[in-house]
Amino acid sequence: MTEVSMTVNGKAARASVPDNTLLVDFLREHLRLTGTHVGCDTSQCGACVVHVNGRAVKSCTTLAASAEGAEVTTIEGLANGELHPMQAAFKENHGLQCGFCTPGMIMSATDMVARYQAAGKELTEEAIRHELEGNICRCTGYHNIVRAIQDGAAKMAAG
Amino acid sequence: MYDVTYHRATSVDDAVARLSAASEGQLLAGGQTLLPTMKHRLAAPSDLIDLRGIADLVGVRVSGRSVTIGAMTTHAAVAGNAELAKVCPAIVKLAGGIGDPAVRHQGTIGGSIANNDPAADYPAGLMALGATIHTNRREIAADDFFTGLFSTALDEGEIVTAVSFDAPETCGYAKFPNPASRYAMTGVFVAKGGDGVVRVAVTGAGSDGVFRHEGLEQALSKDWSSAAVDGVSVSADGLMSDIHCDAAYRANLIKAMAKRALA
Known part of the structure; x- marks a missing residue:
């Protein structure tokens, strides 16, 4: 067992967990933050994407112990009283159907917007499609997801 | 995943x-291959020794045309390094094309x-750049490392600590990614040094x-x-054949990717 402590969505979280506990299992099973999903379990689908120290990572491919001392943000940590602009954009642009991939899509989307803003680069439609390489959606065909991210990026820049 | 002791x-x-004290110890770097392998129970180390807390192993240093990249530097950090992009854009492009964000x-x-x-x-990049692999014990030329x-x-018990190379006069990298895994079905890195020496390394294609x-x-x-590439005969001998494509297809990809790398 390993004692892990980290900050999740601004709150201190601490637990004693088996050493082989994945970050996604720590979030879902120990903290009951079930918004982060496990889709493929083979590190390809991106349903489990969360932010660790401000960067998008696949929480199914990260040990909880490796995130010791980290600042973790999950989909539950984005909304602040009202929906995050990216969440609102997904709702308004019909960027989801079944919704299973959506938490990972939104966490990847906010990460890419932040990175492109920091680098002063334009987040074009082509760039969004390229950036979504690690997030798989089996319903939408991606078009409305891409539109939602374009809209969400504009909302984040304005807000 | 089987039980493991984390360090x-x-x-x-x-x-x-810690590695030498463990019965079946394994170093954990970014974990993006090792952890999926462990989840599939294709690897079962007794102990994982996580290197990500070692600050000395992280960072890109560019001094003139001399480049050193710490072993624990992430692909994103290499891809986003503006100084490195100026002297060796192909390695930056290569890092930015690995996996997904x-x-x-x-x-x-x-x-x-x-x-x-x-x-x-990376193996193709480092081999074509004539890089040196630094470990806790010695320096190894990329040609001898892989x-x-x-x-x-x-x-x-030997641990990679850094890689270094002199940025070539010009270089390029292109790969044909497998549409599902994004791994290179064939990738070609071309580099021409200031001394005119050309090195070309191929990944994803060789059965060795x-x-x-x-x-x-x-x-x-x-x-x-790219006209020079047209005149080269690339043999399919020693190339991989698998469900994605056969050796002859990969032989053709080597030429196609070499041309794209030169473009």
């Missing part, structure tokens, strides 16, 4: 000590080359892993152009 190393020496935030150059996946990108499928010249292609090197030494 967070505080220094390279600490990692070596979330994988690049964790995967490291040291982990990639120590694993030496036959379809990984010894076959998933095998390297690393000894037991990354290799240098002498025919392309000779042709490009005389004429650094």
Whole structure:
């Protein structure tokens, strides 16, 4: 067992967990933050994407112990009283159907917007499609997801 | 995943000590290959020694044309390094094409080359750049480091600490990614040094892993152009055949990717 402590969505979280506990299992099973999903379990689908120290990572491919001392943000940590602009954009642009991939899509989307803003680069439609390489959606065909991210990026820049 | 004992190393020496004390210890770098392998129960180390707490192993240093990249530097950090992009844009492009953004935030150059996946990108880059692999014990030329499928010249208890190279006068990298895994079905890195020496390394195609292609090197030494590639005969001997494509297809991809790398 390993004692892990980290900050999740601004709150201190601490637990004693088996050493082989994945970050996604720590979030879902120990903290009951079930918004982060496990889709493929083979590190390809991106349903489990969360932010660790401000960067998008696949929480199914990260040990909880490796995130010791980290600042973790999950989909539950984005909304602040009202929906995050990216969440609102997904709702308004019909960027989801079944919704299973959506938490990972939104966490990847906010990460890419932040990175492109920091680098002063334009987040074009082509760039969004390229950036979504690690997030798989089996319903939408991606078009409305891409539109939602374009809209969400504009909302984040304005807000 | 089977049970494992997790360790967070505080220094390279600490990692070596913990590794040698473990019965079946394994170093954990970014974990983007090792953890999925463990989840599939294809690997079952008794102990994982996590290197990510060792600050000495992280960072890109560019001094003139001399480049050093710490072993625990992530692909995202290499891809986003503006100084490195000025002297060696192809390595920056290569790093930015590995996996996907979330994988690049964790995967490291040291982990990639120590694993030496036959379809990984970095082995081709480092071989074509004539890089030096630095370990806790010695320096190894990239030509001698990559010894076959998933095998390297690393000894037991030897840890990659950094890679270094002199940025060439010009270089390029192109790969044909598998549409599902994004691993290179064939990737070609071309580099021409200030001394005019041309090195061409191919990943994803060789049945014995990354290799240098002498025919392309000779042709490009005389004429650094895509027309020169047309005149080279690339044999399918020793290339991989699998469900994705056969050796003849890969032989053609070597030429096609070499041309794209030159473009």
